[in-house]
Amino acid sequence: MPILNGGMRMNTQPKEDLKRSLGFWSAISIVVGTIIGSGIFFKQGSVLDSAGTSTLAIAAWVFGGVITLTGGLxxxxxxxxxxxxxxxxxxxxxxxxxxxxxLAGWMQVIVYGPAIIASVAGFMSILMANFFGLGTEWRIPLAVITVLAIGVMNLLENKVGAIFAIITTAGKMIPIAAIIIFGLFWGNQHAFGQTVTEVQHATGGFGVAVLATLFGYDGWILIANLGGEMKNPQKLLPKAIVLGITAVLVIYTLITIGILKFLPANQIHRLGENATAYLAVKAFGNIGGKLLSAGIIISMMGTLNGKMITFPRIVYAMARRGDLPFSRFLSYVTPKGKSPVVATLFIVALATVMMFFFDPDHLSDLCVFTVYCFYLLAFFGIFILRHQNQGPRPFSTPLYPLVPLVAIAGGVFVLISEILNDPAGVVLFIGIVIVGLPILYAVKRMDQHRMK
Incomplete structure (x- = not known):
């Protein structure tokens, strides 16, 4: 059993069969590309409705970013x-x-991963249906086709997905810059101080507004799933997480201010998920709006790609440990590209099933709640590691212990807000996570019988 500096004992990890080929720009692109996707474009209406005023809506995006940044640090x-x-x-x-x-791994491969992929694909299909002039009945087929296409691409070696991440991250900056610049310089509304008068009362309050923004920020931790495929991960991983989240926080705040300067709060409320698409056409005309919508679709494809790169790696890691049924198949990697193909197809299949049974907006809130249950354990874990490991560390969280305490407070805030807002959904998702325990027991019993 290896021992780190200061005597902290680590469980033996399986030998890595994946290629260590990801560098700085690939890592940064995966972080930013995985975070910036559907949330910032489709959650403006729900955040505003819950917050009640434009000032609190902007504050919710900033507060969500601060919670995310402290968690990332x-x-x-x-x-x-x-x-x-x-x-x-x-x-x-x-x-x-x-x-x-x-349970942390089971939660990600059975609940969180497929749910977040299904949610992003569901939001993207709304924009794609509008872009091609199709009816609402095409939303699920479009979402399924897109997930399948990106999944197939990720059956190739990891460099292919990383290159796609760089291209889509660069491409998504065009619609983002267009919305920010046009809103800030040509908008004639007051971004601060507007009230949503068409809503009798804030639907959920500031806490639910922050929870909605966290879906927009979510995905930052997924780069950690690629630790075994990075060059010099001890230095690169912290740098990618911190720089990526900071950049997204600034971008999200500017986008929100830009949208609120261009569209009145009541109109954003009425438009809901279509607010960004309406802004694109209103600001840039039909052709410009189409181009901007295409850029947003590419942005969301990049997000899906980032999630499709990372979640199968969790399946792979668990299968290498024999923690899942059919682990021998789920841990298979291609001889040349070293890609976990069966694990990728497994995630694609689960996400496809969820698209047919859950609304993307509902899915997004529930998957954020589920993953934050385990984020909280990780945030508390830094105190345990500091106690066990007194030696030098490759990276130390600044302003310790204040930053971890803020992350913990933010995590508790998220859990309480969602429990109060949707207790039935919370019970359902927690139940799915707990079901993993008898499955683990059954898998281990089968392993013991085979050994006999």
């Missing part, structure tokens, strides 16, 4: 000491033990 220290494929699954296991580690 906290996890960056943990990740720099555990640069293995698997991310949160590996961190929780090494800090708290096998059982909680398994």
């Amino acid at each position: 906290t996890v960056a220290e943990i990740g720099s000491q555990m640069p293995y494929t698997g991310g949160l699954y590996v961190y929780i296991e090494n800090i708290y033990g096998r059982l909680l580690g398994f």
